[in-house]
Amino acid sequence: MLRIHNQMSSFQELSEQVLFCDFDGPIVDVSERYYRTYKLGLSALQASYREDHGTDLPLQLLSKNQFWSMKRNRVADVEIALRSGVPSDLVESLLGQVQRIVNHPHLLQWDGLQLGADAAIRQLKARGIRLVIVTLRHPRQVQAFLQAHDLSQCIDEIFGASDINAAHLNRAEQKVALLERAITAQQSQGYQTSPTCMIGDTEADIIAGQQAGITTVAVTSGIRSQDYLTRYQPTEIVSNLLQAVQSHCMQQVVQAA
Numbered sequence: 001m002l003r004i005h006n007q008m009s010s011f012q013e014l015s016e017q018v019l020f021c022d023f024d025g026p027i028v029d030v031s032e033r034y035y036r037t038y039k040l041g042l043s044a045l046q047a048s049y050r051e052d053h054g055t056d057l058p059l060q061l062l063s064k065n066q067f068w069s070m071k072r073n074r075v076a077d078v079e080i081a082l083r084s085g086v087p088s089d090l091v092e093s094l095l096g097q098v099q100r101i102v103n104h105p106h107l108l109q110w111d112g113l114q115l116g117a118d119a120a121i122r123q124l125k126a127r128g129i130r131l132v133i134v135t136l137r138h139p140r141q142v143q144a145f146l147q148a149h150d151l152s153q154c155i156d157e158i159f160g161a162s163d164i165n166a167a168h169l170n171r172a173e174q175k176v177a178l179l180e181r182a183i184t185a186q187q188s189q190g191y192q193t194s195p196t197c198m199i200g201d202t203e204a205d206i207i208a209g210q211q212a213g214i215t216t217v218a219v220t221s222g223i224r225s226q227d228y229l230t231r232y233q234p235t236e237i238v239s240n241l242l243q244a245v246q247s248h249c250m251q252q253v254v255q256a257a
C-alpha cells in the first residue's frame with residue numbers, strides 16, 4: 001500500500017470531518033481507456049494470428065456501448081472475448097495482452113473526468129470536508145490525473161495500491177484492507193471518522209465500507225450497473241459524485257463538519 005499526504009492539509013485545523021472516496025468511477029471515467037484497450041488487444045491478436053496462419057480470425061468488434069454495458073453487468077472478460085469471436089484457445093492470450101497494455105501512458109490519456117465531479121469535489125472542500133481517496137490505482141497515476149485537472153489541492157490524502165494491475169483486477173479484499181488502513185490513519189491524526197461514508201462504483205467499495213461499519217454510497221457512473229450494485233445493498237445508490245455529495249448520507253457528514 002502506498003500513501004501520499006498532501007502537505008498543504010497538515011497546517012489546517014484538526015478534527016475535520018473525513019469522507020472516503022474511490023477514484024475510478026466516481027471521479028474518473030475509464031470507459032474510453034478500457035474500450036480502446038480491448039480494441040488494441042483484438043487488433044494485436046489479429047495481427048499475430050495473420051502472421052502465423054496467413055489468414056484472419058473471424059473477429060466481431062463490439063461497439064463501445066455493447067462492451068461497456070457488459071462490463072457494467074460484470075460479464076466475465078472471457079465471455080466478452082468469446083462474444084467478440086475470439087477462439088477459446090486464444091482467449092488467455094488476448095486477456096494477457098489487455099492486462100499488459102491497460103496502464104500504458106498512451107491509454108491512460110483517455111481517462112476523463114466524470115461529469116460534475118470537479119464541482120462535487122469543490123463543494124466538499126467549501127464545506128470543510130477532508131477528502132481521502134481510497135483506490136486500487138497507483139497513487140502516482142492518481143496524482144498525475146488530479147494535477148492535469150487542477151484538483152490536487154482539493155484532495156487531502158491518497159491511499160492507493162503499489163501494484164499497477166490492482167485497479168484492473170478490482171479485488172474486494174484489497175479494498176477492504178486499504179479502507180481499514182485509511183480510516184485508522186485518519187483517526188490517529190485526530191480527524192473525525194464518525195459519521196463518515198465511502199463513495200464508490202463497485203462491490204469492492206460497498207463491501208469495504210460495510211466491513212468498516214460505515215455508510216456506503218454507490219454511484220452508477222462507473223463500471224457497475226444499478227441492478228448489479230443493488231445486490232450488495234449499499235446505504236444509497238445515486239447516479240454520480242455530485243448526487244452523492246447532495247445525498248441524505250452525505251448531509252449527515254456535512255452537518256457534523
Ligand SMILES: [Mg+2]
Nearest residue numbers: 022024025201
Ligand atoms: Mg472504482
